[in-house]
Structures are given as structure tokens and as C-alpha cells.
Amino acid sequence: MTESVRLPLIALAGNPNSGKTALFNALTGSRQKVANYPGVTVERREGRLSTSSGKGLRVLDLPGVYSLDPQSPDEEVTRDVLLKRLPSEDAPEALVVVVDATALERSLALVLELKPVFPRMVVALNMADLAKARGQELDLQALSKGLGVPVVCTVATRGQGIIELLAEVERALEASPRAAAVAAAEPDHSVAAISARFAEVDRILKASRRHELAPSFWTERLDRVVVHPLWGSLLLGVVLAAVFEAVFTWAGPLQDLVDALFAWLGESATAWLPAGPLQSLIVDGIIAGVGGVVIFLPQIVLLFLFILLMEDSGYMARAAFLMDRIMGRVGLHGRAFIPLLSSFACAIPGIMATRTIENRRERMATMMVAPLMTCSARLPVYALLIAAFIPNRKVLGPFGLQGLTMFGLYALGVVSAMAVAWTLRLTALKGPQPHLLLELPTYKLPAWRNVLMGLAQRSWMFVRRAGTIILSLSIVIWFLASYPKSPEGAPGPAIQYSYAGRIGHAVEPVFRPIGFDWRISTGLIPGFAAREVMVGALATVYAVEAEDEEKLQTALGDRLAGSWSLATALALLIWYVFAPQCLSTLAVARRETNSWAWTGFMLFYLTALAYVGAFIAYQGAVLLGWG
Amino acid sequence: MKEVRLGDLNVGASGRVAGLDPAAPPALARRLLELGMVEGESVMVMHEAPFGRDPIAVKVRGTLLALRRQEARHVRVSAESGAASD
Numbered sequence: 001m002t003e004s005v006r007l008p009l010i011a012l013a014g015n016p017n018s019g020k021t022a023l024f025n026a027l028t029g030s031r032q033k034v035a036n037y038p039g040v041t042v043e044r045r046e047g048r049l050s051t052s053s054g055k056g057l058r059v060l061d062l063p064g065v066y067s068l069d070p071q072s073p074d075e076e077v078t079r080d081v082l083l084k085r086l087p088s089e090d091a092p093e094a095l096v097v098v099v100d101a102t103a104l105e106r107s108l109a110l111v112l113e114l115k116p117v118f119p120r121m122v123v124a125l126n127m128a129d130l131a132k133a134r135g136q137e138l139d140l141q142a143l144s145k146g147l148g149v150p151v152v153c154t155v156a157t158r159g160q161g162i163i164e165l166l167a168e169v170e171r172a173l174e175a176s177p178r179a180a181a182v183a184a185a186e187p188d189h190s191v192a193a194i195s196a197r198f199a200e201v202d203r204i205l206k207a208s209r210r211h212e213l214a215p216s217f218w219t220e221r222l223d224r225v226v227v228h229p230l231w232g233s234l235l236l237g238v239v240l241a242a243v244f245e246a247v248f249t250w251a252g253p254l255q256d257l258v259d260a261l262f263a264w265l266g267e268s269a270t271a272w273l274p275a276g277p278l279q280s281l282i283v284d285g286i287i288a289g290v291g292g293v294v295i296f297l298p299q300i301v302l303l304f305l306f307i308l309l310m311e312d313s314g315y316m317a318r319a320a321f322l323m324d325r326i327m328g329r330v331g332l333h334g335r336a337f338i339p340l341l342s343s344f345a346c347a348i349p350g351i352m353a354t355r356t357i358e359n360r361r362e363r364m365a366t367m368m369v370a371p372l373m374t375c376s377a378r379l380p381v382y383a384l385l386i387a388a389f390i391p392n393r394k395v396l397g398p399f400g401l402q403g404l405t406m407f408g409l410y411a412l413g414v415v416s417a418m419a420v421a422w423t424l425r426l427t428a429l430k431g432p433q434p435h436l437l438l439e440l441p442t443y444k445l446p447a448w449r450n451v452l453m454g455l456a457q458r459s460w461m462f463v464r465r466a467g468t469i470i471l472s473l474s475i476v477i478w479f480l481a482s483y484p485k486s487p488e489g490a491p492g493p494a495i496q497y498s499y500a501g502r503i504g505h506a507v508e509p510v511f512r513p514i515g516f517d518w519r520i521s522t523g524l525i526p527g528f529a530a531r532e533v534m535v536g537a538l539a540t541v542y543a544v545e546a547e548d549e550e551k552l553q554t555a556l557g558d559r560l561a562g563s564w565s566l567a568t569a570l571a572l573l574i575w576y577v578f579a580p581q582c583l584s585t586l587a588v589a590r591r592e593t594n595s596w597a598w599t600g601f602m603l604f605y606l607t608a609l610a611y612v613g614a615f616i617a618y619q620g621a622v623l624l625g626w627g
Numbered sequence: 628m629k630e631v632r633l634g635d636l637n638v639g640a641s642g643r644v645a646g647l648d649p650a651a652p653p654a655l656a657r658r659l660l661e662l663g664m665v666e667g668e669s670v671m672v673m674h675e676a677p678f679g680r681d682p683i684a685v686k687v688r689g690t691l692l693a694l695r696r697q698e699a700r701h702v703r704v705s706a707e708s709g710a711a712s713d
Contacts, residue, residue, distance in 0.1 A: 066658070066661040066662065067657075067661045069657055069661070071654055071658060102689075103688075103689050103690050104689070105663065105688040105689040105690075106662065106663050106688045106689060106690050109661070189657055191647075191656075191660060194657075194660040194661060194665065195660070195665045195666060198663065198665050198668075198688070213689065219691075223673070223674060223684075223691075227674040227676070227684060228674075229675065229676065229677035229680070230677065232676075232677070233677050317693070320693075321674075321676055321682060321684065321693045322676050322677065324676060324681075324682050324693075324695070325676060325677075325678040325679055325681055325682070326678060328695075432652075435654075435655050435658065435694070435695070435698050436682055436693060436694050436695050436698065437655075437658055437659070437662060437692065437693070437694050437698065438692070438693040438694070439662070439690055439691065439692055439693070440684055440691040440692070440693050441690075441691075442691075
């Protein structure tokens with residue numbers, strides 16, 4: 001037990017989109033801890049602050065709710081913390097309800113619902129600047145009197161009203177030190193109670209609002225285009241294409257930088273350490289293994305940047321609105337398209353991004369199909385095989401056969417993902433389609449501080465994972481590929497004598513029907529660390545050497561073209577569309593599904609699809625005479 | 628004034644909520660209420676998505692709420708203007 005555990009805990013509650021997290025950031029700055037609530041994948045965000053009088057406080061940012069009547073695991077956490085039903089949590093000693101000042105008609109109802117349950121409360125009237133700009137004038141005293149709790153105006157994105165808010169919180173903490181806000185009543189969710197609360201909100205607003213809120217000028221105008229059936233869809237297409245393009249092109253130079261950094265690390269370590277097992281472990285195992293995953297960090301950061309900007313500006317909800325019908329066809333939520341889009345860069349952030357899907361079944365189905373989206377780690381493998389085996393000639397006007405093959409592999413992934421999601425939602429994840437009921441918030445300029453803090457947190461999660469799970473897996477795979485050593489003077493590449501080589505030999509009969517010999521099976525093993533490592537592994541198995549990467553690709557391509565049939569190459573391409581050739585993805589799936597069974601299912605079904613797909617491709621190609 | 632279902636309204640149509648369908652699933656009904664679909668509220672259909680003109684975006688209690696037509700059919704509305712869709 002550390003000192004901080006005993007600091008008084010205050011909780012932040014509020015509707016989604018009320019600026020609660022912005023207020024949490026303004027209150028606690030960088031002194032935040034992000035973890036999960038025990039047993040559920042609901043993010044738990046706690047921070048610390050000291051008031052102007054020097055009092056230390058802990059702040060808990062509760063998931064957004066519309067009421068204490070939960071419909072998702074996130075909302076359950078909020079209810080359980082506030083009703084003190086969560087044994088792992090200290091009871092908050094005071095509650096700050098964050099209210100969107102531009103949506104008082106709706107959001108004040110939560111204040112009225114929470115007040116009898118949690119009397120020690122302060123209301124933060126957030127986005128007060130936006131409300132004022134839209135002409136709303138409030139008599140704060142009348143409002144506070146009507147609600148029966150202190151009310152403070154805040155502009156969380158600019159840190160305004162924080163001192164005043166904390167002063168009220170301290171006053172609340174001092175006012176009734178013993179009666180620490182014991183739940184006085186069970187919340188009432190009857191139609192009559194909800195209607196009565198809204199009627200009460202209307203009465204209070206009538207007495208305290210001197211000037212009405214004008215409709216948001218920009219929101220109404222922008223929405224004429226942004227959610228227009230035709231223009232909105234075109235705009236969404238442009239936005240998605242731009243994000244996709246940026247993730248691939250902007251990330252390129254940064255990825256080269258990461259690559260260079262790890263190459264330098266590897267060279268330095270080679271120079272510093274005496275040649276031997278330790279050097280090999282550090283250079284070939286740890287540096288190469290972790291580097292192979294960290295190289296995706298630039299893409300992941302960029303992708304999360306776009307996601308956060310879309311969320312913060314209010315565009316994300318509109319994109320989900322436009323996509324709902326299409327995603328709904330296969331039983332997924334409109335929001336699922338973002339995690340799936342992310343998975344084109346890397347399935348890890350994609351699976352992490354499914355947290356925005358409330359319904360468990362939809363979220364699970366989205367996570368299960370995320371690895372079918374063609375991630376960027378497959379590209380080097382596709383590029384190598386296509387360049388070596390697919391003739392570079394024009395078909396169908398401007399389209400080349402190579403480009404079409406690449407497109408076909410992407411399309412196969414997408415179509416399979418849709419088919420699997422649809423099947424899952426009809427079988428193991430069967431259930432009624434949950435309702436949409438999504439608020440389209442007014443547009444706002446994203447607050448850079450929130451975006452950057454969110455970005456830092458998410459990137460850190462990824463780096464931490466690379467530093468733990470991926471590091472240990474890299475060592476295991478390095479060991480398999482390096483030991484035992486080849487006997488002195490033995491012919492052929494050293495990897496042939498290693499455990500990886502032996503496994504490759506042992507599984508050859510299993511893989512022969514899909515056209516893979518022991519060399520390919522051996523190359524698949526290091527590929528589990530990160531898919532693109534397969535290229536390097538094949539070079540090792542075929543003992544191809546070249547002074548730089550480009551020459552290596554060409555030399556390896558020539559070598560493969562000389563020793564494989566087209567049927568084998570096609571089978572390997574199809575294998576790569578489906579196979580769960582990425583332990584990091586499985587590790588993240590385990591964490592996010594919180595279930596070994598679902599992780600096992602993911603591994604099993606992807607392997608099965610890969611095998612069957614490659615079998616059909618190989619045998620079909622052999623029948624066509626390409627064997 | 629005739630009673631229609633919110634889910635059958637065209638873009639631009641408005642009215643007042645007359646209540647929820649008693650057959651609405653309880654969880655959906657509670658969430659609709661919490662988001663402001665209570666008797667007497669004025670509602671207006673602002674937008675509809677492409678592909679089957681579904682879902683729709685409805686203005687209610689000062690916020691813009693997206694919901695599927697199927698869900699919105701549980702909301703009874705006394706129509707003020709705009710014709711019900713076919």
C-alpha cells in the first residue's frame with residue numbers, strides 16, 4: 001500500500017461526448033495511470049492532482065453513461081463504482097458530474113438521477129464557452145439552486161474553471177466528512193421516473209436560463225454535406241483513402257528511420273560483443289525480433305492519430321452512421337469499420353480499437369476477423385512472390401497482372417472477413433442485432449492536448465507489449481532457429497540442423513499436399529515473430545546473400561523462381577492471406593478477448609482456412625498444369 | 628394530426644412524441660427514454676444514411692440522435708409536417 005492509495009478518491013461521471021476525458025486530462029495532466037478493471041476489458045483511468053490548498057486527490061474517470069441503467073460492460077463499471085458494488089474499488093468520496101453546457105436538456109437528467117444516489121456532488125458545466133458563443137445565458141445561482149448541487153462553469157480543453165471546480169470539490173468533501181455520500185436510494189428507471197426527471201429539467205431550465213441556445217451554426221451546415229447520402233458517402237471514401245494513403249506513405253520515412261536505428265543497434269552490438277551465443281541472442285534474437293515489430297510503430301501512431309482526430313471532431317459518429325447499414329449486413333456495428341480499417345496497417349491496433357464497440361458479440365466478431373485484413377507485414381512477402389512468379393504484363397487495359405494479383409489478395413481477405421463475421425453472428429455469436437442509438441455530437445476543433453495524450457497512451461501500450469510479450473517470443477523463435485548448431489563442416493544452411501529446421505522436416509508431410517517443402521515450412525517458423533521476417537528466413541534457408549535489401553529481394557526472387565513451381569507460390573500467397581502467422585496478434589487477442597478459448601478459436605479457424613485455401617490453390621494450379 | 632411512427636418519417640418531417648410502443652424491447656425503450664424520447668418532446672428527422680435510407684438522424688431535446696428505422700418505429704409520433712414515407 002503506497003501513500004497515494006489513501007488519498008481521497010473523487011469520480012468523474014457524465015454522458016459520452018460531455019468532455020469528461022478532456023476535464024480529466026485538465027485536472028490530472030500527465031499524472032495518469034491507464035489499466036483495466038479486473039476481469040473486464042474496460043479501461044480504468046486514474047490520475048492524481050493537488051488542489052491549490054495542497055490537498056492531494058485521486059481522480060477516477062468513469063466510462064460515459066446516460067443513466068445508471070447499464071447496457072454495456074463499460075456502463076456497468078460506472079454503475080458499480082457509484083453504487084459501491086465493486087469490491088476492487090475504493091468508494092469515491094465525491095462525484096463530479098460533467099455536463100455538456102450545449103446539451104442541458106438531455107444531460108441534466110443524469111445529474112437528477114445521480115443526486116439521490118450520490119449526494120456529495122459538484123456539477124461541471126463543461127464547454128461553457130461554446131454554449132455562450134451560441135447565445136445561451138444562464139443564471140448559475142438559479143441553476144445550482146434548482147439542481148440542489150453546486151455548479152461550476154468549465155472549459156476543459158483550455159483548463160478554465162479547474163481551480164473553481166476543485167474549490168467546490170474541497171468544500172463538498174469538508175461539508176459532510178462522515179456521511180461519505182452513502183447511497184441513499186436505488187436509482188429508478190421506470191418510464192414515469194425518467195419522464196419526471198426530464199420535466200424537472202425543463203422546470204429548472206425555465207427558471208435559470210435567460211437566453212436560449214441557438215443551433216450550432218457549423219454543425220447544421222457541415223452536416224448537409226457530411227451525412228448527405230451521396231456527398232457524405234463520397235467524402236467518407238475520400239477520408240478513408242487519405243488515411244490509408246497517409247498510413248502507408250507518411251509512415252515510410254519514419255519506418256526507414258526505425259529500421260536504420262535497429263540496424264545500427266545490431267551493428268553496434270555485433271561490434272561490442274564477442275561472437276558467440278550471446279551476440280547471436282542479442283543481435284539476431286532480441287534486436288531483430290523487437291525491431292521487426294517496432295517498425296510498425298510509425299503506422300500505428302499515425303493511424304491512432306487519425307482515429308483520435310475523427311473521434312474528437314465528431315466525425316467518427318457520422319462515419320459509423322453512414323456505414324451502419326453495410327456493416328449491419330454481416331452483423332457488425334457501424335463502428336466496426338474503423339478497427340477493420342486499422343487492421344490494414346496492423347491487426348494489433350485494430351483489435352485494440354474494438355474497445356469502442358459496446359456490444360460484446362459484435363466486438364468479439366470484429367476482433368476475430370481483424371487478422372483477415374491484409375496488414376502491412378504481409379506486403380514484403382506478397383511483393384517478393386508476385387515479382388518472382390507473376391508475369392509483368394498488361395491485362396484489362398491499364399491494369400497489370402501483378403497489380404491485379406495484389407488487389408485480389410486484399411479482396412480475398414476482405415471478403416473472407418465479411419463471410420466469417422456473418423457466419424459467427426449466425427452461430428457462436430448469435431444474438432439480436434443490438435440497437436444503434438448513437439449521438440451525433442456537434443463538431444468541434446480537436447483539442448491537441450487530448451489528442452496527443454491519447455496518442456501517447458496508445459503508443460505506449462503498443463511499445464510496452466513489444467517490450468514484454470514480443471521480446472520473449474522473439475527469444476523463443478531465435479532459439480528454435482539457432483539451436484542446435486550445425487555439425488562442423490556439414491553441408492547446407494545451418495538452419496537445416498536447428499529445431500526450426502527439424503520441425504520443418506517433421507511437418508513436411510502435412511504441408512506436402514499444399515505444395516510446401518521443408519524449406520518453406522522452416523521459413524514459416526521465424527515468420528511467426530512478424531510476417532515479413534519470412535523473407536529473411538527464406539533467404540537464410542536458401543543461403544542467398546546480397547549486400548543490400550533490394551539486391552537480396554531480387555536474388556531471392558530469382559532463386560525461388562528457379563526452385564518453386566507456380567502452384568507452390570500461389571499456395572503460399574493464399575496461405576499468407578489467412579494464416580495466423582503473427583504471435584503478437586494472438587497475444588493481443590488473448591488480452592482483449594480475455595479468453596483463451598476465443599484466442600484458440602482464432603488460431604484454429606485461421607489455420608484451417610489457410611490450409612484449405614492453400615490446398616485448393618495448389619491442387620487447382622497443378623490441375624491447370626502449373627505444378 | 629395523425630399518429631405515425633418515427634421510423635416511417637421522411638427527412639424534414641417533424642412531430643411530437645406520443646409515447647413508446649408497449650411492444651418495444653425493454654432495454655431499447657429505456658435507452659430511447661433516456662435519450663429524450665419522452666411524451667410531448669418535439670422531434671424532427673434531420674438526415675438519413677445511404678443504402679436503404681437507414682439509419683436516420685433525429686433532433687430531440689437539443690441533440691442529434693442516430694437510430695435505425697426499425698428502432699425508431701417503436702416511437703409513436705403525432706406528425707406535424709412532412710408526409711410519412713411509403
